[in-house]
Amino acid sequence: MMLVVVLVMALGGDARVGLVITTIKNASTLLWTWALFAFFTSFVLGFVMLYDAIALLSLTPWSARAMKLWSGVWLGLSAIAIIVNLAWIYPLLREASPDRFSVARTLLATALHVSVGVLWPGLVLLYMNTRHVKNTYARIASGASTM
Numbered sequence: 503m504m505l506v507v508v509l510v511m512a513l514g515g516d517a518r519v520g521l522v523i524t525t526i527k528n529a530s531t532l533l534w535t536w537a538l539f540a541f542f543t544s545f546v547l548g549f550v551m552l553y554d555a556i557a558l559l560s561l562t563p564w565s566a567r568a569m570k571l572w573s574g575v576w577l578g579l580s581a582i583a584i585i586v587n588l589a590w591i592y593p594l595l596r597e598a599s600p601d602r603f604s605v606a607r608t609l610l611a612t613a614l615h616v617s618v619g620v621l622w623p624g625l626v627l628l629y630m631n632t633r634h635v636k637n638t639y640a641r642i643a644s645g646a647s648t649m
Contacts, residue, residue, distance in 0.1 A: 525598045526591060533590055540583055547576055566630055566639050573627035580619030588612065 527534045551572055557565035592611075595603040629635065 521599060525594050529594050536586060543579055561642050563643060570630050573623040576623040584615055
């Protein structure tokens, strides 16, 4: 959801942000609740990722598990957000202002959402499950040095 608002601001200014918020808010209470939940959850997950990334630098034992958990939760939230955006939000926006919310802009927003919201956490999850990372954390758990 936040990505939609950021893209709308980048592509068209504050009038579009107001239109997006008003359209979502007036469409349904459930959709507005989802938007607020997704915004708050992504904000919290951003801080979790920052804290965990700092812990990963020092190879803190819990950091690998936490990063895998972060990646899984972010992937789940992104998958649900893509479905909600494509099924409900984009059609509402296109209906509210067809000249401002074209198919090309919808495809651009969806491509950016997939690249940022799905590919990045997916790559993190794959990397954190590699043999090299698992061996490093196993050495740390046994008391050996990392170098």
